[in-house]
Amino acid sequence: MIPVIGYAANQAKAQLTPYTFERRDPKEYDVLIDIKYCGICHTDIHQVNDEWGGSTYPMVPGHEIVGIVSKTGNKVTKYKIGDRVGVGCFVDSCRTCTPCKNELEQYCANGMVTTYNGVEKDGTTTQGGYSSRITVDENYVLKIPDNIPLDKAAPLLCAGITLYSPLKHWQVGPGKKIAIIGLGGLGHMGVKIAHALGAEVTVLSHSLRKLQDGKKMGADHFYATSDHETFEKLQGYFDVIISTVSSDFDLNQFLNLLTLDGTMVQVGLPEKETTMSFASLIGNRRSLAGSLIGGIKETQEMLNFCSKNDIASDIEIIPIQQVGEAYKRILNSDVRYRFVIDMKSLQQ
């Protein structure tokens, strides 16, 4: 077994504290990765606090993992020692259901094995990327293109693909008017990717505080949702709206901003149920949809797209000892735009 050091929550809502545990030795198709950086996703906070139910402890969070391959199983062909690699939200799936066969492992009919707070096929509880090393099957490992700095690549593994997948699925590109609700870790990736795809991009943010940042990322327009005029002015305007908001919000107000046959895609998961009126959907044949990260093939496609278009995440690097403070700042929307933990700090 491989000794690993990390940070874990020992119970729901607990502060993360140092934790030592073991990973499996690489099996024939496994690679062992020395983790260099791990992004902090809002999901980590939801799971640590057991806000979605089903959390198990001790829990080492983290599913925006980048590092260097340090060992490979004897049948590994995709990676070699020294390769720059990443691991996202899942480390395995059934591989036999229709979604898996269609490279949509994130929708695995038997449930993907999540990178942490999940259970491997052998019954082991998975532990995430706030740690020194991880063993993962090569088929669930991504190659990080050379021109993307490792630290800035980490958030692509969840935030990046979470936005890339719906933007591609709903065919966002030249001639399309697209809105991103919320300019946070997810939203800022959405602006960059949608802009690179050639769409007209509008940010709908609570206030105009991040306007300059948004424009720099590629937003053509920027509106405050705290201003009621925004909802009058933009009525029927957008072909696609991607909502990254996971707090409660007035869904009907946003649906009304869609054009005929427009689609609003929810990628953030609000804790509570939402109230909606069907009138807005029926009157303009609008759709409300959801989307969940992306499959391995599409995640690699996204990384290559980011490489080609010089896209990476805007990050604040922190030592792992500051993760508690980072969680508080995330809950106050006070991060520009993603915290990334430097795993060197684990040695301190």
Next chain:
Amino acid sequence: MIPVIGYAANQAKAQLTPYTFERRDPKEYDVLIDIKYCGICHTDIHQVNDEWGGSTYPMVPGHEIVGIVSKTGNKVTKYKIGDRVGVGCFVDSCRTCTPCKNELEQYCANGMVTTYNGVEKDGTTTQGGYSSRITVDENYVLKIPDNIPLDKAAPLLCAGITLYSPLKHWQVGPGKKIAIIGLGGLGHMGVKIAHALGAEVTVLSHSLRKLQDGKKMGADHFYATSDHETFEKLQGYFDVIISTVSSDFDLNQFLNLLTLDGTMVQVGLPEKETTMSFASLIGNRRSLAGSLIGGIKETQEMLNFCSKNDIASDIEIIPIQQVGEAYKRILNSDVRYRFVIDMKSLQQ
């Protein structure tokens, strides 16, 4: 002006009573239609009772109109005296907006002119089909194919197109599994049309009371939604679900019956707002959409499709004097499957 007799509500929730009024003389592009039959749509009840707001009185309801052309304006080219024709939910639209230009007049950006409880471009309040005659622009009139009996054709003008349009838009056909929620006026048309389109059709009805009818209409399967096992058994099964329900229902329960990338389309408009959880949409990239009747071109296409596939509505014919009782029976889901008023009864 053309003298007309009909039945009207003089105020919200009032019983319908005899009412005489006038229609315009046919202008150059108008046809005058002697109304033979008019279907009773649940919308008529909503509007008479002002349940959606904005109702004006006196109101002559009715937007499933069939009859015979008795006079034509001097520039009319599409119809001649004696033609069997129909009028659906609208009698005009702006004709200049993008939806109108794309033959989606039902989504007219400036608001279609509804067949009743609407306002014509000249400021006249429109009055519907519970009446002896109606004057309509030929471009908003449908041709009823010879092999569809007029009385059974009436409900196609609203119920038929309301189901045909989403079934076509969401590409229901061979190899697709489709569910229709509610076997009423709308739902029974959905079963017949989806079956003729070659899909596997399942009815989700409150009870199994209408099972035999459903099978005769072309349903492959029939489940009771009052039975909780239905929702376990059919989880993830359907590519498309069309909900004709306009009463309150548990939306999440039905969303869970959709497969990956499946779409649920709401065509009934519940009075109240609905509660939903995004988890069901996100976890399987599902969509929830709405759809509203159909454009003139598509309505004609639907009529021709019904003609070719020997489809018509299952109806109960009533004299107009029984409209109040019919409304009560509709509210009790006690009609198989659409009431159609025989306008000969106006002379009694």
